Amino acid sequence: MNFLSRLAIPESTEHLALLKYLLVVVTIMFVTYSSIALIASTFSAVLNVLGKREGTRKEGDTGRAAHFLRFARDLADLAAPGKGVIAALAFLPLVTAVLIYAQLLKGMGLGITTYLTIAALLYFAGLFSVYYYKRSFHFDSIYSTFRRLATARSADVNSDVAADIESFERSAASTKRTAGRRGAIILWLATWVYVGTVRLSFSSGRWADSSFLTVLFSGSTFWSLLNYVVAALVITSAAVLFFFFKFEGGIAVKTEDSYRKFVKGYVLPVGIVAVALEPILLFFEIQNLPLTGVSNATFGIAGIGLFIALMILIVFYSMLRDSRANFGTFAFVGVILLVFVWAMKDEIAFNYATRVQDQHLGVAYEAMLASLNPNKAQPVMSGEDIYNARCSACHRFDRKLVGPPYFQTLPHFVGKMDSLEDFINNPYSAVPGYPPMPNQGLKPQEVKNVANYIMGVYLAAAKKGEAKVVQ
């Protein structure tokens, strides 16, 4: 997606931070909806087949078969509520995410925006198919009602019309079968690509080999996918409880008790097993996190996630115990919080993985500002100010941060201030085991100032025997 990266213009670090928050917001919207679409359409397609089979097996007893088909239809409605919802919760967030990644990862040569675009196209194709599936579900029930009426009053119905009704019914039923299955399969592919791509975006250790194949077939993609699917089961269970029983009176409220019992008996055990699996998967997920992405914040956030998962477990369980209990709203708010926590965890890892890239972009931004206004003399900063503002993000004197400790590197430059200034002016790969240092875009006088400042601090410390590196 070269043209996308050309669209991106240099932005200040504040803007980049803002974009990352925007990414969290669109991720929450998208993940909540797309995981419901994935699970609801899959279960719907399966229940549709089961309902048909059950119906033909036991001609007399159609109650269970009817429940299967009814549930399949309601799930299809949940997966594809309407074009507006699909546009707002899938189309817009995905396009936004592609553009944000194009901006944040500009010039890194990673395929992430391309892969995300592939995922987006798959999602659109899958959701389109699921939307057709849902439509043909409704047409199918309308036609079959008509057919029954027409058969009952065959004397009043023109035989051509009766034949038409039958053929429309057959074609709706066949669209229903194929579109449902196709939609669900495409959504699974889309999820696979999406999860693998997001995972790659914060696995800086894998950036050297970031081909599409390694995105699809790596261990960490596998774990992320498993995690995503289990979380999607939890989210969808809660969404069913909320939308079927609570939201605007619920869609299942108007129906018989037996259907409501059927739905709860189906959804609650799935939700409970899935939410109980969360801690185990989270453990593996953290073990599998790229080392660069693990920080205390990640663990803190994961802890909060576990707490929310426990709350959801309690809500599900009490609904299972007491069939009249209806905590659908709690459950749904709980899963949205859970998605928020998960998105934050990924954002922290991504933020950490791209910290050097952010510096590059910040420098590019300042270079652009300077080129816009070449004549304006900007004030020259003192060495200490430059160190505090620009270098201390990555360097300490006595400790390894992103860059090596000055107490380790500066001894090589004693008496060679020219080489030190050259390096700061134009960094090259020097110290093994570190990523390259981004050019800081300083003015010649500023390079001199900061070089003198850090060397002065080092020499003073060395004199007192304090220039030691701590671990």
Ligand code: HEC
């Ligand atoms: C984005 C992080 C980052 C920033 C900001 C940064 N550095 Fe570095 N610095 C590094 C890394 C990484 C290395 C190791 C580079 C290498 O060896 O390839 C490094 C290496 C160095 C070295 C050692 C070079 C050598 O040959 O031993 C010096 C000196 C240095 N930086 C000075 C500075 C100064 C002065 C500033 C502020 C004007 C600064 N750095 C800002 C990341 C940074």
